[in-house]
Amino acid sequence: GRWLLATLEPSIDVQKRQAVLQRQITLLEDFSTLSQVTQMPNLSSALEMILERGQALSGAPIMAIYQANGQSLELQKSAARGGVLPDRLPSQDLIHLHHPQLWLPGKRSHSTLHSLARARGFTFIASAPIGDPKALIGLIVAADYQTAPSDDTLGILQMLSSAARAMSAS
Helix, strand or coil: CCCCCCCCCCHHHHHHHHHHHHHHHHHHHHHHHHCCHHHCCCHHHHHHHHHHHHHHHHCCCEEEEEEEECCCCEEEEEEEECCCCCCEEECHHHHHCCCCEEECCCCCCCCHHHHHHHHHCCCEEEEEEEEECCEEEEEEEEEECCCCCCCCHHHHHHHHHHHHHHHHHC
16 A cells, blocks of 8 residues: 655766865865965965865966065066966066956957966966955966866856955955
C-alpha cells in the first residue's frame, strides 16, 4: 500500500549542479576573506591578498594593482601576480580607464594597457579604477593569454577595487 517515486536524470546534470554549488561556496569564502582586508597589518600584504582572491574569483592568471604617483604623473605597479604587466603606466591610462573596461582582441585600443594586450597576444585585459570617480588613486587589472573572461570579470574587478580603496583609506 506504499508508493515509491523515483526520478532519473543524467549524471552530467548532477555534476553541473554540484559544480555550481561548489563555486558558490568558494565565492562566499573568497568574499569573506576580502572583508578582512582592512585588518591586514600593512598595505602590501593587503594588496597581495586582494590579488590572490581576485585570481581565485576571476580565474585570471595575470593581475596587478597600480597606484597613482602624483610626483611622476604615472601609475606604478604596487602588487602583481603573473608578472608580465609593465611596472609603470602613463597617467593618461587612468584617464582613459576611468570606468571598468574589458578589452578583447579585435577591439580598438583605448590605452597603453590595451595596446600592450594586443601586442602580447592576450585573450582579454580587464581593468577597474580604484578610488572615488572624481579622485581616482589607482587601477586594478586582470588578463589572460589563453581563456576568455567570465561573464562576471568586470563585477569581480569592481569588488576588488572597492576592497583596495577601503584598504588605502584605512
